[in-house]
Amino acid sequence: MAKIINGKEVSASVREELKKETAELVEKYGIRPGLAVIIVGDDPASKVYVNNKEKGCAEVGYYSEVYRLPAETTQEELIALVQKLNSDDKIHGILCQLPLPKHLDENEVILAINPDKDVDAFHPVNVGRIMIGDYSFLPCTPAGVMTLIESTGTDISGKECVVIGRSNIVGKPQAMLLLHKNGTVTICHSRTKNLAEVTRRADILVVAIGKADFVTGDMVKEGAVVIDVGMNRRADGKLTGDVDFASVEPKASYITPVPGGVGPMTISMLLRNTMTAAKNTIK
Numbered sequence: 001m002a003k004i005i006n007g008k009e010v011s012a013s014v015r016e017e018l019k020k021e022t023a024e025l026v027e028k029y030g031i032r033p034g035l036a037v038i039i040v041g042d043d044p045a046s047k048v049y050v051n052n053k054e055k056g057c058a059e060v061g062y063y064s065e066v067y068r069l070p071a072e073t074t075q076e077e078l079i080a081l082v083q084k085l086n087s088d089d090k091i092h093g094i095l096c097q098l099p100l101p102k103h104l105d106e107n108e109v110i111l112a113i114n115p116d117k118d119v120d121a122f123h124p125v126n127v128g129r130i131m132i133g134d135y136s137f138l139p140c141t142p143a144g145v146m147t148l149i150e151s152t153g154t155d156i157s158g159k160e161c162v163v164i165g166r167s168n169i170v171g172k173p174q175a176m177l178l179l180h181k182n183g184t185v186t187i188c189h190s191r192t193k194n195l196a197e198v199t200r201r202a203d204i205l206v207v208a209i210g211k212a213d214f215v216t217g218d219m220v221k222e223g224a225v226v227i228d229v230g231m232n233r234r235a236d237g238k239l240t241g242d243v244d245f246a247s248v249e250p251k252a253s254y255i256t257p258v259p260g261g262v263g264p265m266t267i268s269m270l271l272r273n274t275m276t277a278a279k280n281t282i283k
């Protein structure tokens, strides 16, 4: 029987720390971390994420601004807003909620964000910094996964780590973070042959595919730490992960549930990056 990794609890303790750090930063330096979030259009899921980011800021005592722009916003208007925020000293972190409406160029928007304020760590400068292991901002979801693994007391060094998924926001940076902790890392994807053979080698298995209940018990080594990044909606509207919890949980040593595992961590890691950005401005 696996121990359940409680993402809500770990996330709450991260926010407690950030609250204290905010109070110290305000008292010592007169700096209150500030996050600006831009949302274009009215994608319902994006609205929920943005509201949660705003609430997260309030919870840890940050200053925040949310720009809710109409779907017909032009590229020029969006870039102009990013540039204004780049030079606003109250704002330490800038985040543009993705996906953007189809007529807007996401890459150009990411490139316009000052890398020192790029708290999503999507700018190529920050992606490069993550690659060479010299970075301030951690990509939020993979950083949440690392914090959850660390919360189990598992030493990653020398362990077989398998990541399923190679997206730029989860799989690839996840593999890098595990590598920086001296894991022996394998990245799997849709063209991987004999996937189950590879995943059965994993002491630490991170799954980020986007397919409900894809990883089953027969694909998991006895005693593995299993982290489920997936967020899928079942036909009945319920949220479910990429891991078939019922068959994997009896084999794993630790496992994250969905909901309540990786999900709650992502915004806390964004708040952590915003704190880092604010501290980096101390002269």
Ligand code: NAP
Pocket: 141, 164, 165, 166, 167, 168, 169, 170, 171, 188, 189, 190, 191, 192, 195, 208, 209, 210, 211, 229, 230, 231, 232, 262, 263, 266
């Ligand atoms: P993505 O961009 O769609 O990437 C999915 C990856 O899974 C791709 O690399 C794909 O391989 C691989 N894949 C698909 N089918 C596969 C198969 N049958 N066998 C092996 N690999 C397969 O997705 P993403 O953005 O990384 O997100 C993954 C999941 O995590 C989604 O459910 C998403 O909702 C969730 N997510 C959660 C959070 C959170 O905060 N909890 C944050 C971000 C994402 P190819 O590259 O070969 O196509």
